[in-house]
Amino acid sequence: MTALLLTVLAPLLGALALALVRTPAAGGWLNLAISALTLVAAGWLAWSVALEGDVVGRLIGIGFRVDAFNVYLVVLTAFVGLTTSIFSRPYMRHVRAEGRVYLGGMRVYHSMYQTFMLTMLVALTTDNLGVLWVAVEGATLATVLLVSLYRTPEAIEAAWKYFILCGVGIALALFGTVLTYFAAQHVDFGALAEPGAGLIWSSLHAHAAALDPTVMRIAFVFLLVGYGTKVGLVPMHQWLPDAHSEGPTPMSAVLSGLLLNVALYALVRFKMLVDGSLAATASPHLAGALLMGFGLVSFTVAGLFLHRQRDIKRLFSYSSIEHMGLMTFAFGLGGPLATFGALLHMLVHSLTKSAIFVTVGHAAHIAGSQGIEKIRGLIRTQPAVGWSLLIGVAAIAGFPPFGVFTSEFLLLTATMQAQPWLTLPLVTGLAIAFAGLFRHLHPMVYGTPPEGQQPVQANMIPVVVHLGLVLWLGLAIPGFLAQWLNRATQLITGSSLL
Amino acid sequence: MSLPALPLLQQLVVLLAALVLFLSFVLLAQSRLVSAIHAFAWQGALVAAVTAVVAVSGDVHHLYFSAGLTLLLKALVIPAMLHRQVRGLALERHTEPLQRPSLAIMAAVGLVIFSSWLVLPMVAEELAFTRNILAISLAVVLIGFLMMVVRQQAVAQVLGFMSIENGLFLAAVSATGGMPLIVELGVAFDVLVAMVLFGVFFFQIRESIDSLDVDRLNRLSETAEIAGEDRP
Numbered sequence: 135m136t137a138l139l140l141t142v143l144a145p146l147l148g149a150l151a152l153a154l155v156r157t158p159a160a161g162g163w164l165n166l167a168i169s170a171l172t173l174v175a176a177g178w179l180a181w182s183v184a185l186e187g188d189v190v191g192r193l194i195g196i197g198f199r200v201d202a203f204n205v206y207l208v209v210l211t212a213f214v215g216l217t218t219s220i221f222s223r224p225y226m227r228h229v230r231a232e233g234r235v236y237l238g239g240m241r242v243y244h245s246m247y248q249t250f251m252l253t254m255l256v257a258l259t260t261d262n263l264g265v266l267w268v269a270v271e272g273a274t275l276a277t278v279l280l281v282s283l284y285r286t287p288e289a290i291e292a293a294w295k296y297f298i299l300c301g302v303g304i305a306l307a308l309f310g311t312v313l314t315y316f317a318a319q320h321v322d323f324g325a326l327a328e329p330g331a332g333l334i335w336s337s338l339h340a341h342a343a344a345l346d347p348t349v350m351r352i353a354f355v356f357l358l359v360g361y362g363t364k365v366g367l368v369p370m371h372q373w374l375p376d377a378h379s380e381g382p383t384p385m386s387a388v389l390s391g392l393l394l395n396v397a398l399y400a401l402v403r404f405k406m407l408v409d410g411s412l413a414a415t416a417s418p419h420l421a422g423a424l425l426m427g428f429g430l431v432s433f434t435v436a437g438l439f440l441h442r443q444r445d446i447k448r449l450f451s452y453s454s455i456e457h458m459g460l461m462t463f464a465f466g467l468g469g470p471l472a473t474f475g476a477l478l479h480m481l482v483h484s485l486t487k488s489a490i491f492v493t494v495g496h497a498a499h500i501a502g503s504q505g506i507e508k509i510r511g512l513i514r515t516q517p518a519v520g521w522s523l524l525i526g527v528a529a530i531a532g533f534p535p536f537g538v539f540t541s542e543f544l545l546l547t548a549t550m551q552a553q554p555w556l557t558l559p560l561v562t563g564l565a566i567a568f569a570g571l572f573r574h575l576h577p578m579v580y581g582t583p584p585e586g587q588q589p590v591q592a593n594m595i596p597v598v599v600h601l602g603l604v605l606w607l608g609l610a611i612p613g614f615l616a617q618w619l620n621r622a623t624q625l626i627t628g629s630s631l632l
Numbered sequence: 633m634s635l636p637a638l639p640l641l642q643q644l645v646v647l648l649a650a651l652v653l654f655l656s657f658v659l660l661a662q663s664r665l666v667s668a669i670h671a672f673a674w675q676g677a678l679v680a681a682v683t684a685v686v687a688v689s690g691d692v693h694h695l696y697f698s699a700g701l702t703l704l705l706k707a708l709v710i711p712a713m714l715h716r717q718v719r720g721l722a723l724e725r726h727t728e729p730l731q732r733p734s735l736a737i738m739a740a741v742g743l744v745i746f747s748s749w750l751v752l753p754m755v756a757e758e759l760a761f762t763r764n765i766l767a768i769s770l771a772v773v774l775i776g777f778l779m780m781v782v783r784q785q786a787v788a789q790v791l792g793f794m795s796i797e798n799g800l801f802l803a804a805v806s807a808t809g810g811m812p813l814i815v816e817l818g819v820a821f822d823v824l825v826a827m828v829l830f831g832v833f834f835f836q837i838r839e840s841i842d843s844l845d846v847d848r849l850n851r852l853s854e855t856a857e858i859a860g861e862d863r864p
């Protein structure tokens with residue numbers, strides 16, 4: 135309980151403290167320190183979950199529950215939060231030196247960074263579906279000012295689009311949440327249940343079979359469109375490339391690495407409820423089928439869009455849509471193997487993608503532009519950045535021996551077992567995405583650098599750590615992690631893989 | 633069970649909810665910005681009234697609190713903020729006629745019919761009350777969407793956004809007797825913060841494109857050149 139409290143309170147207090155810190159340099163260090171503290175707390179939390187099982191707690195009337203599924207996402211969130219804050223400190227100093235951010239903007243930036251971490255951690259740990267919604271909406275509010283931080287017309291347009299699309303989308307998710315509460319109105323939660331038990335995920339899950347299937351079916355459609363907007367599922371993905379390309383690069387890293395995961399996490403939680411409710415009806419796999427459909431479409435469309443990108447950050451945001459589509463598909467497919475693969479893919483995708491965005495930030499500094507055509511000859515100008523980009527893209531494209539290969543291999547195997555004919559579009563999609571990434575990558579890394587291109591001061595520690603972890607996960611998944619993911623799989627599907 | 637057979641208080645709720653829906657139509661068709669803000673304030677007041685009546689009829693204590701909160705937030709604070717911003721942007725006399733008003737209204741009618749059809753199988757036959765209310769709230773939400781699509785002016789879009797929130801709140805209060813207090817507070821907080829941010833954006837958009845016509849925010853697209861080449 136103390137660990138849980140610390141995990142949530144550290145970013146909360148951090149956000150308040152950072153709003154008061156006037157000097158950007160001090161803000162950067164404090165931001166880093168708070169992120170480190172959050173990671174320590176998250177590690178402690180994971181340790182107590184591993185030893186004692188679910189951690190349950192209450193704070194100002196909100197129920198929290200940490201189980202095997204969300205604890206690994208909590209650790210991942212805190213970890214990516216820390217490494218990105220390591221990268222963000224010198225990066226934002228550079229941006230400041232160029233005069234692109236006003237002085238107060240740095241205070242907003244650091245404070246909102248921690249507010250965003252707070253919303254992510256609350257969304258993951260809470261047991262209350264209403265609070266989950268409030269936190270996911272809060273994440274939009276925290277990041278929208280960061281997307282428009284540079285105050286260029288493009289940035290303002292991207293932020294407005296992000297605000298409106300995600301705000302409206304998430305409103306649908308609230309309607310779905312209300313319908314879920316409505317479906318649970320006549321369910322008897324037992325004499326000991328607290329008031330408002332119809333919004334508590336764990337009590338809903340325990341009584342899922344009693345939920346009205348007709349209402350749950352309609353509720354899930356609203357939830358899918360609502361949280362799906364945040365996951366970046368096609369056709370609700372329009373905000374994602376804009377927000378990623380116009381905001382500061384550390385923001386792109388945490389949006390891709392964390393926010394999308396949390397939205398997908400919410401969808402999976404609801405899918406578990408809907409599956410329980412529909413089990414006895416004529417269409418028990420409705421939720422899974424919807425997820426598979428949306429996932430496959432996103433996966434394919436994003437893969438095709440990779441080919442025509444001209445902005446490096448847009449390129450990798452489409453790659454994020456592609457991978458989120460793949461995970462959505464896998465969770466929809468269900469079954470222990472696919473779910474295990476999807477959980478692993480969530481982990482390796484977050485690590486790889488945030489490493490890539492960090493590298494891309496440096497690459498854009500070297501070239502002085504985000505245009506793919508302007509970025510040339512990275513390996514010759516600054517080998518560390520060039521090689522990191524090359525290795526990162528190889529990893530995200532699914533080359534062995536990296537972790538993404540392992541998870542994609544598991545997903546393909548699972549698809550082959552359950553729906554053999556769907557393997558074909560998956561393999562084709564992977565090949566299209568691979569080609570789309572490499573046709574842009576090759577000249578950026580190997581081409582001739584323009585005259586006078588100078589290396590920049592780059593902090594490659596986060597990249598090395600992330601890619602090292604992804605490599606490790608590809609070579610051998612450590613036993614404790616496999617057990618951990620296995621417990622999450624067991625929670626989601628009811629049967630274990632190992 | 634037909635509507636006249638319902639208890640009086642429930643009939644009152646249905647009547648108020650119908651007025652909320654009516655105001656959604658007013659919002660959709662109103663071309664004067666200031667009048668649209670007034671219509672929105674009335675809608676908020678009606679939603680608060682629905683909450684109060686549900687609180688009385690079900691004797692739910694925490695709903696009295698949320699009725700007050702809704703009245704304060706949706707009928708007073710947010711309209712007042714919008715009013716101030718509209719004055720600050722010198723848009724008091726701004727009118728923005730719809731392109732095809734009759735088409736928009738027909739589409740809204742279609743959405744109301746769709747909502748009733750969608751809700752039909754969801755609620756058992758004897759619950760005429762819940763069914764009507766859910767259908768109305770869904771219609772208010774969907775008309776809010778429609779408004780955001782057909783209106784190009786940023787303030788009008790925000791009104792659409794806020795009326796979506798009204799519809800959601802109506803659904804939560806009347807179909808389920810209100811969400812738990814902590815959730816309601818959280819949602820209210822989010823709405824308030826969103827409103828403050830919208831205010832910031834009105835000025836930022838105005839600064840960048842010299843208008844609040846968000847259709848002119850069209851620099852970012854798949855085929856566009858990379859703008860601002862010198863930016864890292």
